[in-house]
Amino acid sequence: MTFDSPRITRRQILQLLLASSGAGALSSAGAAQALAALPGSVIRGGTLVANVAPEPGGLVAGINISSPAVVISASIFDGLVTYDNEYRPQPQLAESWQTSPDGKSVTFNLRKNVRWHDGTPFTSADVQYSILNVVKKTHPRGASNLAKVIGVDTPDPHTVVFRLSGPSPVLWAVLFGTETQIVPKHLYDGTDPLTNPYNVKPVGTGAFVFKEWVRGSHVTLQRNPDYWDKGHSGKDNKPYLDQIVFKMIPDSAARAVALETGEIAFAANNPVPESDVARLRKNPRLALDTVGWQAPAPMFFFDFNYKRKTFDDIRVRKAFAHAIDRAAMARIVWFGLADVAQSCVPSYQKQFFKPGLPQYAFDPKEAERLLDDAGLKRGPDGVRLRIDHVTEVSYGQVYLRAAEMMRQQLRNVGVEMTLVNLDLPSVIRKLYTERNFDTASMWYSAYPDPQIGVTRRFWSKNIKQGVPSSNASSYSNPQMDKIIEGIQEEGDVAKRKVLIDQLQQFVQTEVPSINLLELKFFGFYSSKIAGLRKGPMLFYSTLADAWLQG
Structure with missing residues (x-):
């Protein structure tokens, strides 16, 4: 390092x-x-x-997930591994590890001189509990990231064995401390991790x-x-x-x-x-x-709430995509600190990005035609549709300015959009607990592998009540689920890349969400x-x- x-x-x-x-x-x-x-x-x-801004909802980033929580939490909690400049795993709580020849188990040898901040020894039981009861159950990316982890064994206090259903290419990209977060079992066991009081007064190993x-x-x-x-x-x-x-x-x-x-x-x-x-x-x-954000890879997108039947019509979703001038948004709102997104996968992740995907150029006339075809005619006041739109203004005024630009552009094609600007805890409650919204614009970290930060937006099993940064739109499609679960299960790198290509093709064709910008944080x-x-x-x-x- x-x-x-x-x-x-x-x-x-x-x-x-x-x-x-x-x-x-x-x-x-x-x-x-x-x-x-x-x-x-x-x-x-x-x-x-x-x-950090905005103020986070909690300080245990693997539970109360948000970027400001991660910045703070990284110095409180260590992970099994950390990474060097090339994103290669390096020892942290695990001193060393061995992977079985068939890729179906990984054995971690834990450090013996580590204590939680309250003095309690750190052991394999903490890792087992955290993986099975926190990461896989409550983390918005955990079920996907660790999909192939079918068990965690603890043969002794300083040895942990991950049992896998097969080789997991994504595993080594997610074992850092704020993603696959190890929390103290003695303080979390028997509680709801999402509401545990130690989320706001954390006890770590860092x-x-x-x-x-x-x-x-x-x-x-x-x-x-x-x-x-x-x-x-x-x-x-x-x-x-x-x-x-x-x-x-x-x-x-x-x-x-x-x-x-x-x-x-x-x-x-x-x-x-x-x-x-x-x-x-x-x-x-x-x-x-x-450069310090290239691994998280923030992506800005526009989501529909599929509890609103209007958005089941692909013509409406495509119309919205054509109505928004993403290039102008990158140039004017972000002052060039963003690029137009061509996929749900960042273009600079060349090992995964698929070029030549369907794109939706700024074309208000085409947007109007699609809305007409969908039966959303202009009324006497010129309005076809009235919706609300939740912004992430708590992360900065740039998100409000982006929403204001989109509101004007959608108004030009007959869609009246009312902006809902809330603090971060209220946004989380509205999107992920109440799910009471029409549309929203937000950013998620894509991370170095699509299985980590991209698939969570589209996987029906990631519709998790009250879990921030999960599938807020409630999007559910059996064909999409099959592709995503194939990505999770496939251990062959080349075959897995074919499935990741299918994911990107499906997203850009079906437009379950509009990929707006690749943000240069x-x-x-x-x-x-x-x-x-x-x-x-x-x-x-x-x-x-x-x-x-x-």
């Missing part, structure tokens, strides 16, 4: 001692801690002030321990003094930071100011208005990163932060290795 860790000289440490301590996002750890810096390596101590969550203000994590990772030398105990404070700054313009002034030093989730990116990227005190961080796990999952990685330069 490659880390960004410039060496700090003795002279620089002495200079740090002589410098006055600031009170901003990068606070000095003081003279004693500076002298205790690891030789030629890092400076210990200090508080990193970060930002580098940082939860201290407090002041709603509307901040989440504070403190250094785990008993963290298992002693570094390559066995002596440079991680983490290096004393504390991380995740501030909640709901206004994007205020977040931009906070970055410029140094009030915050690490900001994920498109923290500033897209119109500010070009200006802020010129600031030498800030680093812009657009970005984040900013201070140039004084070293040790970030740079690569395709930067903002979804632990801050165990991060430290503050003088």
